[in-house]
Amino acid sequence: MKKAYKSLILASCLLALVVVSLGAYTRLSNAGLGCPDWPGCYGFLTVPNETHELSVVEQNFPDAQVEPAKAWIEMIHRYFASFLGLLIVILCIIASKHRFNKQSDTQSLPFKHSVILLALVLLQGMLGMWTVTLNLQPFVVMGHLLGGFTILSLLVLLYLRTKARSTPANFAMHNGSFFMATFALGVLVIQIALGGWVAANYAAPHCSGLPICSNIELFSIESVFHLPIGQSNYEFGVLPFExxxxxxxxxxxxxxxxxxTIFWVSWKLYNKEQSEQIRGAIKLVCLVLVTQLLLGALIVHFQFPLLLTLFHNIMAAMLLLTMVRLCFLLTNRQGVAI
Structure with missing residues (x-):
């Protein structure tokens, strides 16, 4: 049972990465309102294309125009997200079953972890609905993005926990290594949130040029607090250029x-830690970080091409996961079988 459980978690991790990637592609291709209702598309489970279906759309959505390409992008994202939600429900059921029976390995399945994941999936479903019904309100869009990243991270953490060969050590005894790593992780989470805020407000093309914006004289901290509220539709952004x-x-x-921060923490940990597995995890974090920085520069240089920007989103997720893995390894000195 435990082997099948671990395989199911791994499948969920891979599917979550696909869902996060599809969500990024949906945002970047401006397909977020490809279907103006939820959970279906113009009242259908698939994108309407038959004559009688289009007649229903015309009656129920008189101001809408069906764009099949965008609608399918949105619906494919929803299909994958729904399947991921189903897998997480199954994981929670399995963990619950083991918690309340008397099998010897009952404690090997993280029950609370699974319940938290289930709660987050339900919240993420609500955020997905509000993203559409509130016409891409940036706060909701950013929350939906962060929710996806959080679910992906917790699934990977769940996989690491089930693969662990030992229980977490008392990390307070390890000279602050764990706290340094979690501090760097917190800084990274803020950066991911800022990236989500850029995407939610369609702000990427407004700062061209390297290393600073070509119109940098328009920058002001006060302008950052100009919030996008009070609009009926937020597609393509509502905030002023500056x-x-x-x-x-x-x-x-x-x-x-x-x-x-990450380079400094990595350097300190690399010099302090003797475990080859932890040192390998640190090297991986730095490799992904360098890749992400290069991607960011290339995106601006080539004027924000969709595929590079999509890869930038995916690498942000990978950087987050490598940091989560490093933090986990610092609490589990005997390592994990991965």
Whole structure:
């Protein structure tokens, strides 16, 4: 049972990465309102294309125009997300079953972890609905993005816990290594949130040029706090140019802070830790970070091409996962079989 459980978690991790990638592609291809209702598409389980279906759409959505390409992008994302939700429900049921029977390995399945994942999936479903019904309100869009990243991270952490050959050590005895790593992780989470805020406000193209924006004289901290509220539709953004430029440039500034923090923490940990597995995890974090920085520069240089920007989103998720793995290894000195 435990082997099948671990395989199911691994499948869920891979599917969650696909869902996060599809969500990023949906945002970047401006397909977030490809279906103006939820959970279906114009009242159907698939994108309407038959004559009688289009007649129903015309009656129920008189101001809408069906764009099949965008609608299918949105629906495929929903299909995959729904399947991921089903897998997490199954994981929770299995953990619950083991918790309340008397098998010897009952404690080997993290019950509370599974329940938290289930609660997050339900919240993520609500955020997905509000993303559409509130017409891409940026706070909701950013929350939906962070929810996806959180679910992915918790699934990977669940996989690491089930693969562990020992229980977590008392990390307080390890000279602050865990706290240094979690501090760097917190800085990274802020950077991911800022990236989500850039995407939610369509602010990426408003800061061209390297290393600073070509219109940097328009930057102001006060402008960052110009919030997108009170609109009926937020598609393509509602904030003024200087606000979006400021949001993007703040993301770049914090990217520098994040990079310096992670490199500094990595250097300190690499010199302190003797475990080859932990040192390998540190090297992987740095490799992914360098890749992410190069991608960011290339995106601006080539004027924000969709595929590079999508890869930038995926690498942000990978950087987060490598940091989560490093933090886990620092609490589990005997390692995990991965």
């Amino acid at each position: 606000t979006r430029l400021s949001i993007h440039f703040l993301h770049r500034i914090w990217a520098l802070v994040t990079a310096l």
